[in-house]
Amino acid sequence: MKLSSYLQWKNLQHPVLTEYQTELWLRYTSCNNPDISGNKxxxxxxxxxxxxxxxxxxxxxxxxxxxxxxxxxxxxxxxxxxxxxxxxxxxxxxxxxxxxxxxxxxxxxxxxxxxxxxxxxxxxxxxxxxxxxxxxxxxxxxxxTCKAAVQGVSELDMCNTPAGPASLLICAVGSGGTIAGLIHGAQNTPVLGIAVVKDPGLPDKIKQFLPADHSWPEWQLVQALHQPRYGHFDHQLWQFCLAFTDQAVQLEPIYTGKALYTVFELIKSGVIPAGSRLSFFHTGGLQAIKGLAYRGLLPGSEPA
Ligand SMILES: Cc1ncc(COP(=O)(O)O)c(C=O)c1O
Missing domain, CATH: 3.40.50.1100 (Rossmann fold)
Incomplete structure (x- = not known):
């Protein structure tokens, strides 16, 4: 393969994480070609x-x-x-x-x-x-998304953060291939998917990659809490995305930003228990920011 990737962890800082004594580790996969980032x-x-x-x-x-x-x-x-x-x-x-x-x-x-x-x-x-x-x-x-894609994602180690084993693996979900891969690779760690599309068939699409003759780790899908329609977001969500640029973390509001916003809401409401160690897959997608700016859909500035 001409393409090579390297993996990284980043410990995200935020007052909500401090208040709820929750660790959040971003899992990055970077490629020598930056246009093939995240889960791609x-x-x-x-x-x-x-x-x-x-x-x-x-x-x-x-x-x-x-x-x-x-x-x-x-x-x-x-x-x-x-x-x-x-x-x-x-x-x-x-x-x-x-x-x-x-x-x-x-x-x-x-x-x-x-x-x-x-x-x-x-x-x-x-x-x-x-x-x-x-x-x-x-x-x-x-x-x-297909069986081969699930196999590729399953090879990503999301479980072992630099601080120790994660208590929950998390990713944004569109077509379901990425979360299916995380479930395959999760050992016994539970997996949470944040659906950024409104698709009642999504659980079945994921299950087709999880044969019934195997016992899978616990997994759950929740609808993104911000604006459930794919691609919809507002000023508040965009500001949330921008809030991490001083930690050199870039988010876009369609997948990673919306999913992370939902994670913070789940922490505040106690659905994700205080004291958790979360492993969140940064699935990339930053090229989309240029398209949003092109359509005049970004209130305020772009991330640095
Ligand atoms: C940036 C980003 N995050 C998450 C996803 C969701 O992945 P999947 O379609 O495998 O559920 C996608 C779509 O591939 C994406 O582009």
Whole structure:
């Protein structure tokens, strides 16, 4: 593999954590290419390996107009001299937005499709049609989520913080692949997922990666407490994200910021018991901040 990652822990400081005698350790995975941060390299690792072993000249995947996954796939493909295609939700997308501009800078060919057609992104007939149309391209599902992605994430040690064993592992949840990976790797530590999308089918999507013939650690999904609709946030949440920049911690309000905000609310309400040692996966996604600024959605300033 041309891509390499390194792992880090960061002990976050905040008055709420002090008041409730709670430790919060951010788990970082960084890559030599910063456009493949957080959960992305882990989710792509085995899919890239498969594509390379099977000698596919390209990767094809799916995403929205501001998708972190599209950028990561475009970057990973370029690092391996592979071609890439991004099937983008919505015929009306602005291919000059910062996310899609970055994808194109990596050579990704963008194919905007109607929202109606995009809804078939998991359906076999359309996937087969795309395979016939683009036989050179290894298909990666939306968000990268599949069994191979779960395996990649499962290899991340979230349990053993520098201060000792964590009492709870936490991550933001979109398509469910990341939390499924954490559950696989959790040994006996409980796992908490903060759902940043409103998707009643999410628990089942996660369970499909947790075969019933194995006893899994305890896990739970809670809806993000700020604004449950995907992508929605306000000034207060953005200010919460900015509050950590003096500790060199950057958060965006769609995934990590919203999930961490929810964690603080759960600490204050006693749902997360005082005295806990939390291990929170910083899943990356910072490129999205440029897209939010581009759309004028960030009240005030950007993080330094
Ligand atoms: C920054 C960020 N955090 C968390 C997630 C959620 O991961 P998953 O879709 O595997 O639930 C995503 C989506 O991949 C993401 O881009």
């Amino acid at each position: 390299l882990l989710k792509l690792k085995y899919q890239l390996k498969q594509a390379l072993q099977q000698k596919y000249p390209g990767l094809l995947t799916f995403g929205g107009a501001f998708s972190n996954h599209l950028v990561a796939t475009a970057a990973a493909a370029a690092e391996h001299n592979l071609k890439s295609i991004g099937i983008v939700r919505g015929e009306e997308v602005d291919i000059n937005n910062p996310t899609l501009t970055l994808c194109r800078s990596y050579g990704m060919q963008l194919i905007p499709v109607s929202r109606e057609l995009y809804r078939s992104r998991h359906d076999q007939p359309w996937l087969e049609q795309l395979a016939r149309q683009f036989p050179d391209y290894f298909q990666i599902p939306e968000g990268g």
